[in-house]
Amino acid sequence: MAEGRYDSGDGSVAGRQHISARFSAELEAIKNALLEMGGKTESQINLATRALLNGAGDVAQEVVAMDKDINRMEVDIDEQCARIIARRQPAAFDLRLIISIAKVTTDLERIGDEATRVARMALKSSIREPVRGAESQTMAIAEHGSAMLRRALDAFARLDVDAAVRVLLSAQSAQTDYEEGMVLLQAAISNDPTSLKSCMDQIWALRSLDRVGDHACNVAEQVVYLVTAVDIRHVDEPTLVKLLDSGADT
Amino acid sequence: MTNPDMFDYPDLNSARIRDEKINTLMTAATGAATLLAVVSVVAFLGFIVLLGGAWLAEEQALSATVGQQHSSNFELLLFGGRELASSGGVLPAIVGTVVLTLLMAVIVAPLGIVVALYLTEYSGGGWPTQLLRIGVQNLAAIPSIIYGVFGLAFFVYVIGGRIDELFYASNLPTPTFGTPGLLWASLTLALLTLPTVIVATEEGLLRIPSSLREGSRALGATRVETIFRVVLPAAAPSILTGIILAVARAAGEVAPLMLVGVVRYAPTLPVSIEAPFLQLEQKFMHLGFYVYDLTMHAPGSEGRVGIVAAASLLLVSVIVSLNIVALLLRVRLRRTYVQSGV
Amino acid sequence: MDHREALIAASNNRANLNYVAPGIEVQGLSLTYPDEPNALIDINLSIPGGEVTAVIGPSGCGKSTLLRCFNRMNDMLEGCQYSGSITLGDLNILDPMTDVTLLRRRVGMVFQQPNPFPMSIYDNVAYGPRIGGLRRRRDLDEVVENALRLAALWDEVKGQLGKNATVLSLGQQQRLVIARAIAVQPEVLLMDEPASSLDPISTLRIEELIYELKQSYTIVIVTHNMQQAARVSDRTAFLNQGQVVEYDATDKIFTNPSQRATEDYITGRYG
Ligand SMILES: Nc1ncnc2c1ncn2[C@@H]1O[C@H](COP(=O)(O)OP(=O)(O)OP(=O)(O)O)[C@@H](O)[C@H]1O
Numbered sequence: 001m002a003e004g005r006y007d008s009g010d011g012s013v014a015g016r017q018h019i020s021a022r023f024s025a026e027l028e029a030i031k032n033a034l035l036e037m038g039g040k041t042e043s044q045i046n047l048a049t050r051a052l053l054n055g056a057g058d059v060a061q062e063v064v065a066m067d068k069d070i071n072r073m074e075v076d077i078d079e080q081c082a083r084i085i086a087r088r089q090p091a092a093f094d095l096r097l098i099i100s101i102a103k104v105t106t107d108l109e110r111i112g113d114e115a116t117r118v119a120r121m122a123l124k125s126s127i128r129e130p131v132r133g134a135e136s137q138t139m140a141i142a143e144h145g146s147a148m149l150r151r152a153l154d155a156f157a158r159l160d161v162d163a164a165v166r167v168l169l170s171a172q173s174a175q176t177d178y179e180e181g182m183v184l185l186q187a188a189i190s191n192d193p194t195s196l197k198s199c200m201d202q203i204w205a206l207r208s209l210d211r212v213g214d215h216a217c218n219v220a221e222q223v224v225y226l227v228t229a230v231d232i233r234h235v236d237e238p239t240l241v242k243l244l245d246s247g248a249d250t
Numbered sequence: 251m252t253n254p255d256m257f258d259y260p261d262l263n264s265a266r267i268r269d270e271k272i273n274t275l276m277t278a279a280t281g282a283a284t285l286l287a288v289v290s291v292v293a294f295l296g297f298i299v300l301l302g303g304a305w306l307a308e309e310q311a312l313s314a315t316v317g318q319q320h321s322s323n324f325e326l327l328l329f330g331g332r333e334l335a336s337s338g339g340v341l342p343a344i345v346g347t348v349v350l351t352l353l354m355a356v357i358v359a360p361l362g363i364v365v366a367l368y369l370t371e372y373s374g375g376g377w378p379t380q381l382l383r384i385g386v387q388n389l390a391a392i393p394s395i396i397y398g399v400f401g402l403a404f405f406v407y408v409i410g411g412r413i414d415e416l417f418y419a420s421n422l423p424t425p426t427f428g429t430p431g432l433l434w435a436s437l438t439l440a441l442l443t444l445p446t447v448i449v450a451t452e453e454g455l456l457r458i459p460s461s462l463r464e465g466s467r468a469l470g471a472t473r474v475e476t477i478f479r480v481v482l483p484a485a486a487p488s489i490l491t492g493i494i495l496a497v498a499r500a501a502g503e504v505a506p507l508m509l510v511g512v513v514r515y516a517p518t519l520p521v522s523i524e525a526p527f528l529q530l531e532q533k534f535m536h537l538g539f540y541v542y543d544l545t546m547h548a549p550g551s552e553g554r555v556g557i558v559a560a561a562s563l564l565l566v567s568v569i570v571s572l573n574i575v576a577l578l579l580r581v582r583l584r585r586t587y588v589q590s591g592v
Numbered sequence: 593m594d595h596r597e598a599l600i601a602a603s604n605n606r607a608n609l610n611y612v613a614p615g616i617e618v619q620g621l622s623l624t625y626p627d628e629p630n631a632l633i634d635i636n637l638s639i640p641g642g643e644v645t646a647v648i649g650p651s652g653c654g655k656s657t658l659l660r661c662f663n664r665m666n667d668m669l670e671g672c673q674y675s676g677s678i679t680l681g682d683l684n685i686l687d688p689m690t691d692v693t694l695l696r697r698r699v700g701m702v703f704q705q706p707n708p709f710p711m712s713i714y715d716n717v718a719y720g721p722r723i724g725g726l727r728r729r730r731d732l733d734e735v736v737e738n739a740l741r742l743a744a745l746w747d748e749v750k751g752q753l754g755k756n757a758t759v760l761s762l763g764q765q766q767r768l769v770i771a772r773a774i775a776v777q778p779e780v781l782l783m784d785e786p787a788s789s790l791d792p793i794s795t796l797r798i799e800e801l802i803y804e805l806k807q808s809y810t811i812v813i814v815t816h817n818m819q820q821a822a823r824v825s826d827r828t829a830f831l832n833q834g835q836v837v838e839y840d841a842t843d844k845i846f847t848n849p850s851q852r853a854t855e856d857y858i859t860g861r862y863g
Pocket residue numbers: 625626627628631649650651652653654655656657658669704
């Protein structure tokens with residue numbers, strides 16, 4: 001992918017400037033807005049996890065508040081996409097860029113929702129008692145999810161198909177943590193039925209954090225579509241590996 | 251002005267004042283020139299109309315007192331009054347002028363159109379074409395009497411002589427075509443006006459956008475079909491303008507005609523209502539020559555100006571009517587073939 | 593076969609529902625003007641029959657020149673030379689022995705500027721059929737009406753077919769010259785910017801007409817309007833400086849062109 005058709009080394013979309021500088025600026029702005037939204041969801045996840053594990057109510061409050069911003073950003077970016085389609089009739093790369101941005105906002109917004117859900121859980125449990133039982137697994141899943149998200153957004157910013165495919169290939173690596181966590185929490189319930197409520201909360205939190213990785217995968221898939229125009233949403237792993245080997249330059 | 255300090259351009263101001271002065275001056279000058287032109291034309295026409303009209307009125311009064319048959323000015327002029335009668339009246343001269351001019355137009359129009367077609371549509375546009383074009387344009391600058399000399403030498407003696415030898419040998423030594431006559435006069439005038447028709451037609455043809463020719467060719471038309479169905483019809487108004495100019499010029503010519511067919515008095519008209527309708531070899535009378543002849547030879551000095559003015563009035567009327575007919579034709583053509591807006 | 597027979601054969605062909613117009617094969621076509629030695633350079637295109645092919649590219653890249661090769665209009669230009677081969681079905685278009693008047697009845701053309709003849713609307717449309725030998729008033733009436741209907745102009749001019757065509761609006765003129773071209777029943781219709789001076793509604797009408805004509809006509813359309821090319825064509829050729837840079841399905845060209853130059857052109861970037 002080193003000498004692909006799109007290298008955004010100089011920070012501009014696809015490297016070459018439009019004759020209409022305003023159009024380039026518009027695309028650049030919308031892309032930056034998306035990355036800003038991504039950064040915000042990423043920190044939302046991290047904060048929510050901390051709130052959950054440390055029982056920090058104020059941090060959880062903060063995460064819930066952030067969700068309003070995320071929602072507003074999603075609406076805003078989608079609006080800009082619609083405006084560009086209406087006014088510029090983008091084609092080829094520009095068209096794919098707008099389509100993928102519109103899709104990525106949905107995933108980012110969902111990630112925000114998951115973070116908020118975790119934060120609400122943290123808020124509840126901070127009133128009762130801190131959740132205990134599968135802290136290390138929760139931590140691992142959260143970190144893994146947010147790392148995937150960060151790398152996917154990074155790949156988006158750099159139009160790096162390789163990195164995006166790697167994000168997809170790494171999706172399974174948190175699976176054992178998830179299963180371990182589940183086993184631990186189920187054991188905790190059978191040992192102490194009174195912990196049912198808090199353990200269930202934690203199971204939900206685990207699920208939410210695990211979903212972050214799925215959404216990050218969707219983002220990575222959009223990067224591959226954006227750069228190569230190949231839709232890899234429903235292909236199996238060997239095909240992905242091949243994509244990696246071939247330099248993904250279809 | 252938002253900021254007088256910044257936008258104060260004294261130079262611009264003085265330039266505007268100077269422009270306005272020049273403008274006023276130009277308006278005055280062009281207006282004066284136009285006025286002069288109008289005044290001279292009006293004076294000239296007024297002179298002819300007044301003098302000619304006055305003479306006609308006087309003539310009628312005279313004939314009325316004398317008790318002759320003449321009852322109207324019109325008949326008076328046509329068949330000759332007290333003095334005109336001696337030369338057979340002005341009617342034969344009118345007929346001669348009209349027949350000569352029409353015959354000339356019939357000859358010059360196809361010839362001019364064909365030459366113009368060759369120049370614009372067929373010749374490559376290289377230097378031989380340019381040379382030919384310049385030659386044609388310069389033909390227009392040759393004095394008309396030279397055409398008369400050429401007509402006499404070439405048409406009358408060379409061609410006419412040959413025709414007599416071939417077809418009218420029995421009449422020799424009395425010449426039939428080997429002497430000045432209507433045909434040779436028409437041909438001479440046709441030659442004289444050929445450049446006018448060629449130039450006007452060429453201009454018209456060049457103005458037809460090549461997109462029309464391409465459009466026709468793209469529909470499967472050949473070059474000839476394109477010329478006859480699209481190019482010529484579209485150029486018709488210009489061609490007719492050329493013919494109008496040619497007619498105007500030819501009807502007023504006198505000098506060359508004196509050499510190739512016009513006479514002071516012709517006993518018969520060159521046209522008749524029975525076959526062969528047109529006597530091409532006949533000599534004929536002509537209004538222009540008639541005016542000249544009257545001026546030089548009319549008896550009595552005090553009546554002379556009046557007669558001449560009356561005959562001139564007639565000549566001008568004939569030319570104007572010929573032009574009006576052509577103009578009406580052109581208006582009709584233009585309505586049918588509006589110049590393409592492309 | 594003379595013009596009249598060709599005309600009858602063409603309209604009989606059209607009557608057959610399964611009829612598909614022939615395609616055009618261009619091989620190694622190069623063309624030079626006296627002062628433009630590289631007007632077209634080694635063009636290879638396989639234009640399928642019964643489809644719409646768009647030719648796009650910057651001004652002066654040779655689009656009109658290419659189009660004018662298909663009906664040999666370049667023959668009329670002094671000093672224009674070409675080599676290579678173009679075939680329409682089994683007709684060798686560039687063969688010097690090919691009768692260009694017959695060729696042009698099979699390959700109709702609509703020019704970049706509408707060029708109605710300075711005569712009546714009726715005579716404009718009837719021009720080609722008349723040249724082809726159609727004389728009966730009844731036949732001509734039918735051909736004229738059909739062509740005007742197809743070109744979406746009939747309703748606007750039906751009461752005034754005797755009106756001079758040059759007083760029509762530019763958009764009407766553009767549809768008139770399309771009607772004039774299809775009145776000859778060509779197999780191929782070359783359209784050089786057929787909507788360059790039209791309002792959006794008339795443009796859509798013409799695009800709709802193109803859509804209706806395809807299958808029984810092979811249509812090649814030159815356009816500067818990317819969206820128009822994307823809307824009407826099945827295949828798109830991108831020309832630059834006399835060369836075919838990319839030729840592919842329109843969907844492919846407008847979502848994922850394989851050449852960087854194509855992408856730069858259709859997305860409006862510096863080359
Ligand atoms: N008759 C001609 N004689 C000489 N050169 C010509 C002629 N016609 C076109 N050219 C040249 O050939 C090149 C291609 O011209 P062409 O008209 O095919 O361009 P085009 O792609 O149709 O442009 P546009 O989009 O502006 O119509 C141009 O460089 C032009 O200058």
